[in-house]
Amino acid sequence: MDSKDNTKPRVYPYGTNHPAHMAADLARRATEYRIQVLRMVYQHQTGHIGGAFSIAEILTALYFHHLRVDPAHPAWPDRDRLVFSKGHACAMLYTVLAQRGFFPVKELLTFRALNSRLQGHPEPAKTPGVEVPAGPLGHGVAIGAGMALSARMEGSRRRVYAILGDGELNSGVIWEGALVAAKFRLDQLTVIIDANGIQQTGSTTQVMPTEPLAEKWRSFGWHVLEIHGHNMLQVLDALDEADEIHGQPKVIIARTTKGKGVSFMEYNPYWHGSAPTAEQFQAALAELEAEVRQWQ
Numbered sequence: 629m630d631s632k633d634n635t636k637p638r639v640y641p642y643g644t645n646h647p648a649h650m651a652a653d654l655a656r657r658a659t660e661y662r663i664q665v666l667r668m669v670y671q672h673q674t675g676h677i678g679g680a681f682s683i684a685e686i687l688t689a690l691y692f693h694h695l696r697v698d699p700a701h702p703a704w705p706d707r708d709r710l711v712f713s714k715g716h717a718c719a720m721l722y723t724v725l726a727q728r729g730f731f732p733v734k735e736l737l738t739f740r741a742l743n744s745r746l747q748g749h750p751e752p753a754k755t756p757g758v759e760v761p762a763g764p765l766g767h768g769v770a771i772g773a774g775m776a777l778s779a780r781m782e783g784s785r786r787r788v789y790a791i792l793g794d795g796e797l798n799s800g801v802i803w804e805g806a807l808v809a810a811k812f813r814l815d816q817l818t819v820i821i822d823a824n825g826i827q828q829t830g831s832t833t834q835v836m837p838t839e840p841l842a843e844k845w846r847s848f849g850w851h852v853l854e855i856h857g858h859n860m861l862q863v864l865d866a867l868d869e870a871d872e873i874h875g876q877p878k879v880i881i882a883r884t885t886k887g888k889g890v891s892f893m894e895y896n897p898y899w900h901g902s903a904p905t906a907e908q909f910q911a912a913l914a915e916l917e918a919e920v921r922q923w924q
């Protein structure tokens with residue numbers, strides 16, 4: 629695993645050509661980043677593993693291929709913006725930001741410790757690379773719409789991405805944001821829904837059903853793409869395809885697995901916000917390490 633600060637994982641240049649070796653490299657790294665998150669949550673016995681694991685491929689594809697960002701110039705005005713609306717899952721965001729060079733990788737193990745820059749919910753004033761504070765769910769679409777509108781008004785081509793959980797869609801303000809983005813035809817905005825089917829206490833169907841998601845977003849005036857969110861090639865292709873759609877906001881519905889990669893964590897709401905025991909940590913590590921080896 630890339631655990632040393634001087635290890636720089638490769639950033640692939642933006643482009644629509646996705647050779648198999650590049651997708652495989654990014655997919656392997658997504659699993660390595662799950663291991664990093666597991667260590668972080670285990671270290672201080674606190675954090676959200678399930679929804680961090682489900683978003684690994686998407687965040688890896690964004691930061692190591694798709695987003696125009698520069699860790700050396702984090703305030704570059706025309707950089708792309710990522711609104712990480714499902715803020716509780718920020719252990720994966722922090723991991724990818726550190727690996728991309730926004731802050732030292734060794735700092736990751738301070739996650740959720742007192743006085744750490746890496747708090748349990750993202751805070752841009754503290755953490756380099758974080759664009760928007762999050763924690764209270766539901767604000768990603770409205771914030772993203774505002775950012776996309778301001779980009780257009782400034783004549784900037786920067787793109788805005790907002791990552792939401794599917795449980796988060798229970799918040800009414802999401803749908804107000806969706807109306808606004810469609811009204812103003814905000815085609816610099818792409819929303820990505822981490823549709824893992826599970827939220828805090830049970831399945832999204834039990835708690836508050838939101839399906840059929842594709843039909844809902846389409847009827848709100850959005851261009852809809854639906855993918856398998858753990859298939860790196862599909863993730864890369866969908867991000868590119870969204871760039872080619874003009875005159876409408878875009879939504880990528882990524883079908884994912886909460887707790888992806890660890891058999892006893894997958895689909896289990898217990899792992900929304902629980903920390904592993906020593907035994908569970910070792911078992912999870914063994915499964916993830918075996919998966920990393922499959923990619924080598």
Ligand SMILES: Cc1ncc(C[n+]2csc(CCOP(=O)(O)OP(=O)(O)O)c2C)c(N)n1
Binds near residue numbers: 796797826827828900
């Ligand atoms: C407004 C608001 N209500 C409730 C919560 C508590 N909460 C934190 S995570 C969560 C479940 C989120 O589910 P989902 O969006 O599907 O996230 P994921 O499964 O991707 O982790 C809830 C209800 C919150 N953070 N904000």
